[in-house]
Amino acid sequence: MDFSIKKNEYRTILTDDILPFWLKNGLDREHGGYLTALDRKGAIIDTDKSIWVHGRFSWVLSSVYADIEQRHEWLDAASGGLEFLDKYGFDDDGRMFFRVTRDGRPVIKRIRYFFSELFAISAMAAWCRAGGDNSRIRPARELLARVISNRNTPDVLIPKFDPVVRPAKGMAVPMILLNTVQELRRADPGNSAEYNGMIDGFIDEIRGYLKPEYKAVLEQTGPDGELQDHFEGRLLTPGHAIEAAWFILAEARERNDVELTSLGCTILDWMWEWGWDKEYGGIIYYRDVLNKPSSEYWHDMKFWWPQNETAIATLMAWTATGNDKYLEWYSRLMNWIEKLFPDREYGEWFGYFHRDGRPSTNLKGNMYKGPFHVPRMYYRLWDVLGRAGY
Numbered sequence: 001m002d003f004s005i006k007k008n009e010y011r012t013i014l015t016d017d018i019l020p021f022w023l024k025n026g027l028d029r030e031h032g033g034y035l036t037a038l039d040r041k042g043a044i045i046d047t048d049k050s051i052w053v054h055g056r057f058s059w060v061l062s063s064v065y066a067d068i069e070q071r072h073e074w075l076d077a078a079s080g081g082l083e084f085l086d087k088y089g090f091d092d093d094g095r096m097f098f099r100v101t102r103d104g105r106p107v108i109k110r111i112r113y114f115f116s117e118l119f120a121i122s123a124m125a126a127w128c129r130a131g132g133d134n135s136r137i138r139p140a141r142e143l144l145a146r147v148i149s150n151r152n153t154p155d156v157l158i159p160k161f162d163p164v165v166r167p168a169k170g171m172a173v174p175m176i177l178l179n180t181v182q183e184l185r186r187a188d189p190g191n192s193a194e195y196n197g198m199i200d201g202f203i204d205e206i207r208g209y210l211k212p213e214y215k216a217v218l219e220q221t222g223p224d225g226e227l228q229d230h231f232e233g234r235l236l237t238p239g240h241a242i243e244a245a246w247f248i249l250a251e252a253r254e255r256n257d258v259e260l261t262s263l264g265c266t267i268l269d270w271m272w273e274w275g276w277d278k279e280y281g282g283i284i285y286y287r288d289v290l291n292k293p294s295s296e297y298w299h300d301m302k303f304w305w306p307q308n309e310t311a312i313a314t315l316m317a318w319t320a321t322g323n324d325k326y327l328e329w330y331s332r333l334m335n336w337i338e339k340l341f342p343d344r345e346y347g348e349w350f351g352y353f354h355r356d357g358r359p360s361t362n363l364k365g366n367m368y369k370g371p372f373h374v375p376r377m378y379y380r381l382w383d384v385l386g387r388a389g390y
Contacts, residue, residue, distance in 0.1 A: 001331060007385040011068060013342075014378035019064070021348040021364070022057065022371040023077060031103045033084030036370035040362040041346050047102040048367070051089050054081045055119030056372035059183070062126035064379055075130055082127060082136070085120055094146055096120065099367060112158045114147045118180040121147075125187035137188050144184065147177075161232075167223045168232070174205035175244040182250065199251060203260070206244055215270040216289050217241035231295045236287040238275025239306025241267055246313040246380075249320055253387070261320050268313050272329060275306065280356050281336040283310050300355040304369060307337050308377035315381055319388040349374050 025042030026034045028049075036053050037046035058081035065074045088104030089096050096116035099108040110116075121143050124136035150156045151173070161168050178199055185195040208225040209218045219235045222228050245267035252260035275283040283306040286299040294300075310333055318326035340357055341349045343364075351369040352360040365371075 001327075003385050003388070003390040007382055007390050010378045010382045010385075014064065014375055014382065015069065015071075017347050018349075018371070018375045018378060019061075019074070021346075022375075023073065026057075026365070026371065027077060027080070028102065031084075032080055032087070033104075034081060034371070035102070036365040037367070038363065038365040040343065040350075040364055042364065045363065046366070048107055049084075049100050049102060049104075050367040050370060051085065051097050051100060052116045052119045053367070053370040053372065054085050054089065055116065055121075055123040057370060058082050058085075058123035059119065059126045060371060060375045060379065062123065062130040064375070066126065066130040067383065068379070075127075078123070078127055078130065082120075082123055085123075089116065089120065095150070112160055114150060114157070115176060117143055117147050118176050121180050122183040125183045128187040134187075137184075140184055141188070141191075144180070166228070166230075168220050168228065169223060170220045171206060171209040171217065171244065172219070172240060174202040175240065175247065178202040178206070178244075178251075179247045182247070182254075203248060203251065203263075206248070207263070209241075210267070210270075211289070214289050216274060217244070217267055217271055218289065227289070229290070234288045234290050234292065236271070236274055236289050237285070238271040238283055238287065239285070239303070239309050241271040242275070242283070242306070242313045243309040245271070246309065246316050249313065249316045253316075253320065264313075265317050265321060265323075265326075268317055268326075272310070272314075275310070276329075277302075277355065281332075282340075282353075282357075283307055283333075284355070301360065302340075302353040302355065302357070304341060304349055304351040305373040307333065307341065308373040311337065311377055312380045312384070315384050319384055 021042060025038055026036055028035050033049055033054055034057055035044055035047060036050055037044065037048065039045050058078045061074045061078035065071065088100050091097060091109060097106045097108065098110040098116055100106050121140045124140040128134050128136050181195050181198050185192055209221055211218060211227065216236055218227065219237045219240060220232050227233060245264045248260055249264035252264055274287045277284050282302040284300050285303055285306065286294050286296055288294050311330065314326045314330035314333060318330060340353060343350055348364050350359060350362055354360055
């Protein structure tokens with residue numbers, strides 16, 4: 001594999017295929033913001049708007065503008081996403097909605113989560129890097145402080161499970177907090193020491209979900225990290241854990257930290273074995289850590305985003321360690337991906353396949369799949385190869 005050629009190929013796919021699909025079909029020129037519920041050809045199939053996608057796509061556009069090429073249409077569209085969030089994203093209590101109508105009226109507020117807030121923070125940070133304007137650093141820091149305060153204050157966030165009968169905690173929270181603070185640090189290096197301390201804490205939290213006896217990373221544990229023997233407690237989500245792996249590998253690269261490199265590679269090693277489908281290829285959505293039957297009907301499906309996260313993690317692990325095992329995994333995965341997911345006729349990616357590669361639906365976007373994981377993958381692959389000297 002000629003990685004100099006692949007680096008240019010990834011950039012071209014990102015800038016000439018993925019982003020144009022969303023900019024052509026997804027910009028709402030009447031009400032502002034983004035429409036992401038699109039069919040295969042890009043036609044609108046639902047006008048509700050996902051708030052967290054606004055933060056996600058604004059981050060993508062700002063990051064690509066800052067690091068790859070300064071196309072003003074990208075920065076303008078990133079600004080439009082943040083402006084929509086300013087107008088319609090926040091409830092009166094300072095927390096954010098999850099889903100709104102096309103003109104910004106609230107539809108869903110996920111009262112147990114703060115992921116909309118975290119993606120908004122990352123978007124603000126990337127926008128500051130792109131525009132050389134630090135005016136959104138302070139609001140981003142204030143929003144992060146509010147999130148952490150809400151997380152640490154009892155009864156503010158409604159727990160998913162009864163906290164008396166079944167107290168539990170989830171790995172997704174410290175994982176996304178880790179990445180959010182990494183993005184804020186890039187835009188606000190003057191406060192790096194503060195951010196580094198926060199990152200250390202989130203990585204320590206993630207360590208608590210590693211179970212060496214199973215060579216697995218649990219999605220959820222009891223309050224002391226214990227395995228809870230029920231459906232949710234036994235749940236493994238290989239894509240999530242592998243995403244955490246590359247967040248940690250990115251931190252290891254930032255600090256030149258051998259121990260963090262080892263931690264990231266350990267997570268990747270374990271969860272590749274749990275996730276890789278040896279019969280059909282690709283990363284499976286869910287597994288049970290005790291190898292009991294999974295309860296979710298989509299447990300063995302091939303969604304787009306676990307493949308994206310695994311591509312980033314395997315390439316990052318190879319460039320960090322030189323271990324050709326990771327290069328083989330990366331090549332195997334990308335060869336499988338490229339046969340299935342890209343839409344050669346209308347652009348962008350399909351998102352949902354059955355285990356054996358049969359398409360489940362040919363839509364391009366909804367409230368979850370949007371202009372984030374796919375463009376982020378190509379952007380990160382381009383960046384990893386550039387940092388490796390290609």
